[in-house]
Amino acid sequence: MQDRILSLSPGVWKDYELIDTGGFEKLERFGEFIVSRPEPQAIWDKSMQDSEWKKLAHAHFAKEKNNPEKGHWEQLKRMPHNWQIGYQNEEGLDIKLNLAQTSFKHIGLFPEQAVNWDYIFSTIKRSPVKNPKVLNLFAYTGAASVAAKAAGADVTHLDSVKQVVTWSRHNMEASKLDGIRWIVDDAMKFIKREARRGNKYQGIILDPPAYGRGPDGEKWVLEEQINEMLKTCAEILDPKDHFLLLNMYSLSFSSLIAVNLIKSNFGEVKNPEHGELYLQDKFEKKLPLGIFFRFSSF
Structure with missing residues (x-):
């Protein structure tokens, strides 16, 4: 690897x-x-x-x-x-995304994640499970959820902020899709309930912020809670047919941290990939925009 x-x-x-x-x-x-x-x-x-x-x-x-x-x-x-833009790739992914100027400098998407939308789409297309269950945690405005749905997945989209879940629904509708399950909840509380219920998912997508709050003020600090979250994700990930995608954006994080987290909680995984995400400007300067780890059994 x-x-x-x-x-x-x-x-x-x-x-x-x-x-x-x-x-x-x-x-x-x-x-x-x-x-x-x-x-x-x-x-x-x-x-x-x-x-x-x-x-x-x-x-x-x-x-x-x-x-x-x-x-x-x-x-x-x-x-x-x-306003609205589109994203297409050579494998047939074709989605529409709604953008807006927000008071937190964001506009509704993270462009560097497009390589992961491609991965989600192609991995689900290869899945031996028809309509695999995919859980998108910290799902923000849902480009990854829409990409998963476009590939045929049964998608559960979770975020703690009702407004961005509504934004995600608009992205789904603009992409002429339907059927995503929307949940406004604290991510940790939700997956622990899923583990107690014995529910399993063939795909889990995590893109946690460095800091955040749940809908009832629950505190999220990435370095303090990501290990516990991945431990619980290991309980609800289908042991036979599965993929997992982890993104982390923290100025202090190395991709080696992701490697250790995955190995500690999932053991040896199939088809592992890890490293940095970046975007290149017109002058060939490479802007680093987070780290990732992804693996798939198919």
């Missing part, structure tokens, strides 16, 4: 482009609109001048001084608050 770094090939996704990075910011195109927003990993210099960024961008996210995760969008050119 070797460490890998994964990224979409430039130009493959027509509706997305990472134009430039640096100065703790990134400049991106989503469909026909270009936005600039904070990026703590981009500690190098920009390749383009600030004046060029401002000339290109439709909107810029300005951080609050006391809270770098909050702020407001400065509109530099006319653009809608909500």
